[in-house]
Amino acid sequence: MQATQPGGSQWPTLVDWFASHALGLAIFTPAAVACWTGEVFHLLHAGRRKRNGLLLLLVCIVTIGVFGQSRFHLLYCALPPIALLAFQADASAVLVGPLMCLAIAVWFTMHGSGPFWIEPYGSMQARIFALQLYLVAALAIALPISVAQAQRNRLIARLRDGERRYQVLAENATDIVMSVGLDGRIIYVSPRIIPVLGYAPEDLIGVRYSELVLPDDCDAIVTAFESLTAAKAEVSLDSRLRRPDGQARWIKTYLRLVVDPFSGKPEMLAVTVRDITERKTAEQRLADERTELQGLAFRDGLTGLFNRRHFDRELERVWRQHTHAESRNPVAAMMIDIDAFKSYNDHDGHQSGDECLRRVAQAIASAARRPTDIAARYGGEEFALILADTDQHGALIVAERIRAGIENLRIPHPACQTGIVTISVGVAAQRPGEDGDGSALVAAADKALYSAKQRGRNRACMVDTDVVSHIAG
Known part of the structure; x- marks a missing residue:
């Protein structure tokens, strides 16, 4: 069987047919997709129903005005409402609007009215084809505007939502x-x-x-x-x-x-x-408590002077520091004992004894004037001093100052032969060496204190460097 070849006169008809159907698909496909996806139901959204309805009504009125007469070339006057629809309405309304415009335009054109009857078209098919091109052009204008506007609206919504969330978080944080x-x-x-x-x-x-x-x-x-x-x-x-x-x-x-x-x-x-x-506030309170605890650990609660623990630590530190120093200046130690203090307690009572200890401690602290001088209650009625960078002569001057200062307090002591509270002081001084430590210095000062007691009390005695070195050895 032989295939029939279309004649040359059939090709224009076939092309027109194909083009017409292609334009129809281009017009109706977006609307079909909107119906299929349910986008068209957004027209009925309560918050948008009125606005979408007014814009679609405007498109219908303008389209009727354009295609309901054949005297004036108003064809492109129908495009501004469609563009406005693209800017203001939802995508579903943008797809429905051109279809309504198409239905109105086709009806008037088929009944011999509209701008396409002003131009000398050869047939009704040519007018309809021109109308399709016109609607495709309208969609080509409206759809990109609608897509861009939809993206813009989504961006604005996201920005507003982000701003709202930020405000809620900021106000409730x-x-x-x-x-x-x-x-x-x-x-x-x-x-x-x-x-x-x-x-x-x-x-x-x-x-x-x-x-x-x-x-x-x-x-x-x-x-x-x-x-x-x-x-x-x-x-x-x-x-x-x-x-x-x-x-x-x-x-x-x-x-x-x-x-x-x-x-x-x-x-x-x-x-x-x-x-x-x-x-x-809590950190400061803890720091104050730590300082207070440190003070309790290294301070004597009765006199306010350092205790023996702190004295021993400072003596070791000063001795080590002077051992490694280039000058190796001498270090002096001083042991102080209140004369006949047991008799004072027995005669005046322990409360008076405590007050006496406090007054003596204040006098000793006042005599230890330099920041590096360490005054401590060594135990009972005994006190001790560390005098850094002090030789025998300087230490003896300080000792005499302390002895005289306590004597001038004139604290009554009936059990003592002087009738007032006095002290005995033992002094020792030495240049620190690589061998030995500060304990020998304290032992020498204690030996000097014993000598002061033996010589009648209320005096200061000193041992020479050889005695300290002998004790250390």
Whole structure:
């Protein structure tokens, strides 16, 4: 069987047929997709129903006005409502609008009215074909606008949603959230600042953040801002902020640089402020307690002088320090004992004895004037001193000063032959050497104290260097 070849006159008809159907598919396919995906039902959304209906009604009215007459060339007047529909309405309305325009235009064109009857078209088929091209052109204008507008609306919605979420988090966070410009001026403050620091957010807008902290901490804040802007890092620091009532609060400030994602340039600073006053107060209380405990560990509770434990540690430290020093200056030790103190206690009682110990301790501390002098209660009625960089002559002068100072207190002591409280002092001094330690020095001073007791008390005695060296050996 032989295939029939189409004649040359059939080709234009076939091309017209194909083009006409292709245009029809181009017009109806978007609408079919909208119906298939359910997008068309968005027309009935309660929040958009009125706006979509008014825009579609405008398209219908303008299309009727354009195609309902054949005197004026108003064909392109039907495009602005479709463009407006693309800008303002949902995608479903954009797809339905051209179809309504097409239905109205076809009806008027088929009944001999409209702009296509003004032009000298050869047939009705040519007019319909031109009408299809016109609608395809309208869709080509409307659909890209609608897609771009939909993307824009989604972006705006995401931005609004992000802003809303940020605002909810900022307003309900336990910390204070701020946005600060690169110049250090506050742009935004969360309401949390009202109960925490007592400021109204609107009163801080435009204020430099560094102006809120105390002057002593201002330089640290300014330096942190500058380093953050230069290094694009995160910074945290503690500072003190003054409340409107004048009360100072400790705050911890977290600074983070916000960079514009498009330009890559710094945009502003995100600042989080946390009130740490309670933590700082607790830390200070612990530090005070630690200092107090340290004082209890190394201080004598009755006299306020150092105790024997601290005396032994300081003697070892001073001796070691002078051993390794180039000059090797001498170190002096002094042992002090209240004369006939047991009789004083037996005669006046322990309370008076404690008061006597306190007064003697004050006199000894007053005589030990240099910051390096260490005065301690060695035990019972015994006291001890360490005099760094002091030779025998200098130590003896200090000893005599202490003895005379206590004698001048004129504390009554009926059991003593002088009638007042006196002391006996033993003094020893030596240059530290590589061998031995400070214990020999104390032993020598104690030997000198025994000698002072033997010689009648109320005096200061000294042993020479050879005795100290003999004890050390």
